[in-house]
Amino acid sequence: MTDAPASHSWRSVREEVLRRIAHEDWRPGDAIPNEADLAAELGCARATVNRALRSLSDDGLLERRRKGGTRIARHPVGKATVRIPIIRMEIEERGALYGYRLLDRRMERAPDALRPRFGPPGEGDLLHVIAVHLADGRPYALENRWIVPETVPDALDQSFEDLAANEWLVRHLPLTRAQSEFFAINATDRETAALGAAAGEALIVHRRMTWLAERPITLVEMTFAKGHTLRT
Amino acid sequence: MTDAPASHSWRSVREEVLRRIAHEDWRPGDAIPNEADLAAELGCARATVNRALRSLSDDGLLERRRKGGTRIARHPVGKATVRIPIIRMEIEERGALYGYRLLDRRMERAPDALRPRFGPPGEGDLLHVIAVHLADGRPYALENRWIVPETVPDALDQSFEDLAANEWLVRHLPLTRAQSEFFAINATDRETAALGAAAGEALIVHRRMTWLAERPITLVEMTFAKGHTLRT
DNA sequence: TCGAATAATATGTACATACATATTAAGTCA
């Protein structure tokens, strides 16, 4: 006998489905009842079941196909959302004192390896800003950023001496798309100087590019000091 | 005059809002009209607008509060979803020949640094599996995994000599929660031996833990060969 | 028997309505 849960909310339906997955009533690859049947069983409207199953599908736990029905994902989740905070806020949330130092600011073309990513606007000079973020006076992250003046003309008026480009951009411009990459590098002269890293030390880099509509805004490489861990 | 878009779909509403953000009609921090007004303006039902705005809110582009209304996010969440594929499929998708070699398999306690993550089940012996994944015969990633027998008793019957633990787990067990970490290490003896890396070379590590309900399933560290980039 | 047309089916979406809930604003009384 299946007794309906007290609540008819889509969240309770979601929990019930999760419970059955956790209880291994339903296993990877298994088809589950259709929305109408589930709604009848749980005593709620189909739209409510739809909302719950769609939520689980978005989370990668279910796979749904029209006419094919819904089944437990065979290749689960496969998703990890990494937060990309403003560095200042990240540091202050740790209770540390935030510091910022501009190292360089100039107009120049993007390096060959990155230029194609900017498309046509990348053929001209970009605003190249290098700065270091400090936590309690100690190097925390090295920011190496290219800004596309075509998309962000106001940026040319900014010195970025006191306010990180990071933060200025966020406050002035919306964005509609972002893409990230993560990789590891051995510290070179630049990192040893700016981050106080030992030569050759392994550092993690977060490279991120953002767009406003189809126009590229900025590409930034954040290189973190030794031992930094990015968490989901 | 605001002309309604031909389509009344929530996607078209989403696109219209994105268009206004891209066009900078609405800028970070700005409040936008409430759902009822937008629905009237665009000629659709409030539920449709709600669906569209909720979608954008999930993507971190909008911030919504009851009674407070909806505004353009000031700190675009910058969610980056990292895919966590089955290594074999990832390699084969690149058109390379997949290979796999089990290096070690034994029952032992988790190291002190990781043990607390498993909670009570971590106090006993865990199944510790080390293996290397190959692409066209060259080392691709080193898999260092602890499996919780309490949650996955069937794993004890598996030799993991031919089938990666990675894949076996995915095929046999659902999961309800996952958490990831990314960091960089300098290659030590273990990595030089298993991955053919030079000593001290910077390598990126993806550490992932999964749960079934509240029970820990497994914790795995995937260390990738030199130059690997994780993409969103 | 094979292929194309057609029916059947499960999910996807739109809408109107109603009510729930969080949060802010307004009002009231000491």
Add this chain to the structure above:
DNA sequence: TGACTTAATATGTATGTACATATTATTCGA
């Protein structure tokens, strides 16, 4: 003035109905 109560408001959700769409299953003709 200030604490507290009450109203107003925008989003959040549940429901029934209707139809759209993708995909599978079936039927039928050559």
